[in-house]
Amino acid sequence: MVLSEAEALARLEALRRQRDAIERQIADLLLYLDLGRRLGGPAPSAGPAEAERAAAPVPTPDPQPVPQPVRVPAATPPAPPAPGRERPPAPAAAAPVEGDAGLSETVLARRYGRAVIEAALAVLEEAGRPLHAGEILARITEQGFSLPGQDPVAALNTRLWKRSGPGGPLKRLGEAVYAPADAEEG
Numbered sequence: 331m332v333l334s335e336a337e338a339l340a341r342l343e344a345l346r347r348q349r350d351a352i353e354r355q356i357a358d359l360l361l362y363l364d365l366g367r368r369l370g371g372p373a374p375s376a377g378p379a380e381a382e383r384a385a386a387p388v389p390t391p392d393p394q395p396v397p398q399p400v401r402v403p404a405a406t407p408p409a410p411p412a413p414g415r416e417r418p419p420a421p422a423a424a425a426p427v428e429g430d431a432g433l434s435e436t437v438l439a440r441r442y443g444r445a446v447i448e449a450a451l452a453v454l455e456e457a458g459r460p461l462h463a464g465e466i467l468a469r470i471t472e473q474g475f476s477l478p479g480q481d482p483v484a485a486l487n488t489r490l491w492k493r494s495g496p497g498g499p500l501k502r503l504g505e506a507v508y509a510p511a512d513a514e515e516g
Contacts, residue, residue: 351434358435446475447493450486451500451510460509463487 333341453469454461461469464483477485487506494500494508501511 354434362435443489446470446477446486446489447499449473449475450490450508454500454508454510460503460507463490463506463508466490466508 449470450466453466457465457469463486467477467483467486470486476482477489479485483506490500490506490508491502492498494502494511499511500508503509
């Protein structure tokens with residue numbers, strides 16, 4: 331395989347971006363684990379062997395060798411960059427998708443947040459009446475959603491409250507009671 335200098339530089343830059351994305355994901359996961367340990371203590375485990383395994387560093391794969399640039403006559407124009415893959419919309423329960431591996435934790439969290447709001451709207455429309463955040467949480471939990479924190483109802487209430495402003499999909503009718511914005515008050 332013979333690469334032009336421009337192709338080799340483009341490939342090198344793509345590999346650097348992948349490495350940066352992986353390093354960001356590792357940093358996010360380490361931060362998440364550290365925060366979880368601080369807030370919730372150690373997770374329950376089957377025994378000391380499993381705790382040791384969880385504390386052991388995860389081996390990283392050896393980096394792939396990068397081909398060295400080869401001088402090729404300038405007669406061949408550099409190849410156009412490969413078109414980006416179209417990503418499918420986030421699934422309802424925001425389960426990881428094969429193409430999501432390169433996305434940042436922030437992007438995935440936002441997708442999950444939107445999916446939670448969509449599920450809450452579907453629950454409200456199905457009920458046909460305003461519901462308390464606790465009722466909404468119970469119904470979306472049955473669908474596989476979960477919210478972090480010691481008080482998931484408060485976490486959901488905050489998300490719903492933020493989306494109940496002018497132009498939002500929800501309206502707040504009382505303390506933690508919501509209805510779709512287009513529904514009649516009753």
